[in-house]
Amino acid sequence: MRETAAGPSRHGPQDYPAPFLGLARELRRLPGIGARSAERIALFLVSSRDARPADLAAAISAAASGLRPCQNCGFFATDDLCAFCADPARGGREICVVEQPTDILPIERTGTFRGLYHVLGGRLSPLDHIGPDELRIAGLLERVAREHPSEVILALSADVEGEATTHYLRQALAASPARITRIAHGLPAGGGLDHADPLTLQRALAGRVSLPANDPAGA
Ligand code: ZN
Numbered sequence: 001m002r003e004t005a006a007g008p009s010r011h012g013p014q015d016y017p018a019p020f021l022g023l024a025r026e027l028r029r030l031p032g033i034g035a036r037s038a039e040r041i042a043l044f045l046v047s048s049r050d051a052r053p054a055d056l057a058a059a060i061s062a063a064a065s066g067l068r069p070c071q072n073c074g075f076f077a078t079d080d081l082c083a084f085c086a087d088p089a090r091g092g093r094e095i096c097v098v099e100q101p102t103d104i105l106p107i108e109r110t111g112t113f114r115g116l117y118h119v120l121g122g123r124l125s126p127l128d129h130i131g132p133d134e135l136r137i138a139g140l141l142e143r144v145a146r147e148h149p150s151e152v153i154l155a156l157s158a159d160v161e162g163e164a165t166t167h168y169l170r171q172a173l174a175a176s177p178a179r180i181t182r183i184a185h186g187l188p189a190g191g192g193l194d195h196a197d198p199l200t201l202q203r204a205l206a207g208r209v210s211l212p213a214n215d216p217a218g219a
Contacts, residue, residue: 020046072143074119074136075101090116096153097140097169099123099162103193107155110202115151118143123156123165135165137172144176153208154182157192166211174213181208 015021020042028038045051069075070082077083084090084104094115098104104117120135132138144152154169156162166182173180184207193201 069101069119069121073117074121074139075104075117084116090114093149094151094153095140095143095147095149096155098155098193099157099165100192100194103155106193106196106198106201107205109198110205112202112205115149115153116147120156120165123161124168125161132168132172137169140169141172144173144178149178151179151181152176153205154180154211155193155205156182158185170211170213180211180213182211183208 016024023045024035024038024042027033027041028035033041045053045056066078067076068078070077070085071080072085073082075082075084079086091114094113095118096107096113096115097118097120098107099120099122101119104119107113107117118136118140120137120140122130122135124130124132124135143149152173154166156166170180183204185204196204
């Protein structure tokens with residue numbers, strides 16, 4: 001059936017009721033959720049007996065108000081320090097720099113790293129107006145100066161922005177006596193650490209390479 005230039009004839013309401021639209025609009029603001037997905041999730045929340053929307057709303061509120069970034073590394077914490085930074089058994093010999101808090105547990109699950117972490121909170125992205133000041137870079141430099149790690153491992157995404165951030169950090173850490181390394185590639189291009197399977201990540205960690213100060217791309 002072809003629609004005319006004026007569109008199909010409509011006799012009922014042409015859009016969903018405002019509460020449904022409002023819910024779908026909020027869902028659509030979430031990362032990775034497009035218009036269709038937002039409608040599907042909204043439909044589930046308002047019509048499925050299994051949805052428990054009040055529980056979901058409560059969990060969102062509890063997480064948003066009960067979590068804060070660790071003052072030292074930026075990982076999720078319920079107190080000033082996260083469980084890693086508060087653990088005296090975790091040495092400060094190595095600092096592994098990641099983009100997001102969700103990158104840490106995949107590395108933990110490889111069972112091969114016992115140092116501390118540092119969460120940048122993203123990566124440099126001029127198009128999105130994310131520069132060094134928007135990331136936890138100053139905090140990293142302070143930590144390196146204070147904690148004197150033997151190694152700083154840059155475990156960032158293998159895409160253009162991840163590379164640019166790695167390059168920037170290598171320069172920013174040029175004066176540090178710490179060995180600066182990056183995890184080996186073999187991670188899916190464009191994929192974050194949270195998408196890598198444990199074996200790939202374990203190999204990427206084990207195969208990390210030094211980044212000489214004058215060859216920041218580590219080629
Ligand atoms: Zn921490």
